[in-house]
Amino acid sequence: MLDSETNSATIADPKVVCRDVSVSYSGKQALFDIDLDIGSHQVTSLIGPSGCGKSTFLRCMNRMNDVIDGCVVTGSISVDGVEILDDEIDAVQLRRRVGMVFQKPNPFPKSIYDNIAYGPRIHGLVRGKDELDEVVQTSLERAGLWEEVKDRLLQPGTGLSGGQQQRLCIARAIAVRPDVILMDEPCSALDPIATARVEELIDELKRSYSIVIVTHSMQQAARVSQRTAFFHLGIVVEVGETEQIFTNPRDERTQGYITGRYG
């Protein structure tokens, strides 16, 4: 247990609890004994230089690393008290509970409607066309996209602008009613206006979901998150309230990173 005075890796009422999480790719260790809690109904941002392991850590939480050959994850990650690294836990079911949005908007090359409907369909979450229509509409509404696309639901999702595509991907993620949404640099391919829309959406969504976002933009982390964790060389250097991290970081390395100094 870390000292909560200097490093608040643990919090009261966590949604996801990660303890001693280590990851190695084909024998090369990428993450070392990560302890981190993800709070309910708040945004946690993971920052750090490229290759520090923040994306790897994010992918542990919905076991996307399973897909990669030679990737070994050890330690414990529990979502709502359920240990998800157990072999008995079905990764497919887990990924319904823990959705993901990727760096590059990646809608399926299908219609907007089918993009949203795909998840509910394969998980058997809806009965009948009416219910599916409703899920599609509410998901798009929650993603703030409904007004823009309601007249062209049957047109391909790939025809939307980059920002709209990313919001479509968010709508697709929330269509399966997850508890946690993981976002891997969701705005890195977007212009500032589209970024602002997505950030506003994240702010809106945190009421219903627990959100973890990996970002290279410290301003973005500062704008959208309540808690921030700084990763460096595969460890968590510092975790804390976002405000504290950005005004008064306790660790020299954090300070060096966020102020842009040689570390």
Next chain:
Amino acid sequence: MTDREQSTGIAVDSAEVKHARKRYRAERRFRMYGVAAIAAAAGMLALLVISIVATGWTAFYQHSIALDVTFEAKVIDPKGGRDPSVLARADYRKLARASLRKLFPDVKKRGDKRKLYGLLSIGVDQQLAELVAADPSLIGQTRRVEIYASDDVDSFLKGFIDREAPESDRRIKDKEIAWLDKLETDGAITSHLNLRFWTKGDSREPELAGFWGAMVGSFFTLLVTLALSFPVGVLAATYLEEFAPKNRWTDIIEVNINNLAAVPSIVFGLLGLAVFLNFFGLPRSAPLVGGMVLALMTLPTIIIASRSALKAVPPSIREAAFGVGASELQVVTHHVVPLALPGILTGAIIGMARALGETAPLLMIGMVAFIVDIPGSVTDPATVMPVQIYLWADSPERAFVARTSAGVMALLGFLMLMNALAVILRKRFERRW
């Protein structure tokens, strides 16, 4: 240096400019080489096509000699029973010869008579039998019938035999020319589209030989090839690309597939002979075995093409599908394979086109036999288009030269059709992501 400092912008005659000019010259030269290379290739192709068309186009029409044939009942059906088997076996040649004799009453000598009869195709009896079979009421009547000219006469009428050449060098002698001239002035010689070529099987007689049998044989063979190699190839590629662990075994398999693609096709023929014919005892000369051999040959091509098509599907689509909780099979069947399908189909069609043009392995399994009948199923003896071309090219008769080229044209036509289909499929189903 001072020079450069003084000039405010673009110097006209500095070393830099000279260097730039040199670069542009090199670029222009390079482009010229490229254009020359393409022109050379296009020229060769044009030469090939022109030479084939020039020799082959005459095979698409044919000459006939119109005769007033009296369908004498006592020759065709002496008993009057109108029994089809009796009608089929009657001596129709006699009727045609009688008509000829009527036209040229002064031909008396046996040798001359044979020459006179030789103006007509040997298939005249078959031609008349078909007419009677179609309409038995013809018996007893006299009708003007257009009877195929023999291949030599046809060649003569198409201008391949020089009238001025010494008689001993010609296959058509002076007497025959005189008869033909008379027939021509009578208006008895007609030329028409050669429908037989597209509707009949092979024959020893060029004027009767058709390509249809080979086309049907090719169709059955390719059907078998497609039915075997496409599902097996796509499944193998999908498994290797999406599911198989990456280890030494899969590496070995991959290397072997690539090697297999480079194996000469005759080897597959030998394999087919040893395994399918000798060991399993499957029928010789049948499209079934041909298709199986060609399927073996096409399989590596399809696997390699399918794998690269699957590889080209961006990983972001897989991630997206995994991200919403699709299982591995769902990711592959719902997203990856449909996106790779245009590429897979293109690969398959190109493999099929190669199989369509393949000859060597089929020679090994006996599909080189002379077959007159149109095959009705995959187990009937058959030949295929390229083998038919090979057979005709081997035949001595003058008229087979044109037929060979006509066969090549038909084959090229089918190949172009298949390639066009591949392009259309790719354009039609190509998706952007």
Next chain:
Amino acid sequence: MPNSDAHIVRSYSDELQNISALVAKMGGLAETILTDAMTALVKRDADLSTQAIQADKRVDNLDAEIEYQVVRMLALRQPMAVDLRSIISALKIAQSLERIADHAKNGAKRALVINQSPPMDATRGIVRLSDVAREMLRSVLDAYVNSDAEGAVKVRDRDEDLDVLYDGYFRECLTYMMEDNRNITAATHLLFIAKNIERIGDHCTNIAENVYYMQTGERLSTARPKGEDAMGLKAE
């Protein structure tokens, strides 16, 4: 500079250094004005007074320059953590220094008026006050330049001494006024000067708190040492 490590973007470091150099320069100028004003008062030197009054304009200009630089950096560099704190502190310290220079200038102006009256003993008493204030100003500027949070805390503690001195001087002036009512004009002016000096001490305390925050990221506890003032009012 609060942090010796260089930024990856060198011009960013240069700009930060520029701001703190401006603050240090401004502090030096404010200190000179204070010294000159007090010397002019004691030595009855009208020229020096005028010089001090003139110098205040330069302080105002520097304050405007620092404000401009701070706004510019906030907009263009989006500073974080220690950089953010040092930039904000620079802005606030510059404001305090500007007030300090104002108070000192006011002293110089009053010195011109006092010099119209005959010399009086009370003038010397004010030197004790101004020496403490000047010492505080100098120390706090040293603490700023050397990024010395401890030094800043010490400066803050000295404000109490100044308050005590001020209270004593207040009573002294009252005594002079009661002694001879012709002294009232000069003594009142002296009293205002003393009040100004006491305010300078408060501003030094503010600066010290800003230096401490800039260095540590924490605020000093608000329970700041404060004595009972001469009017018998309890400080909050």
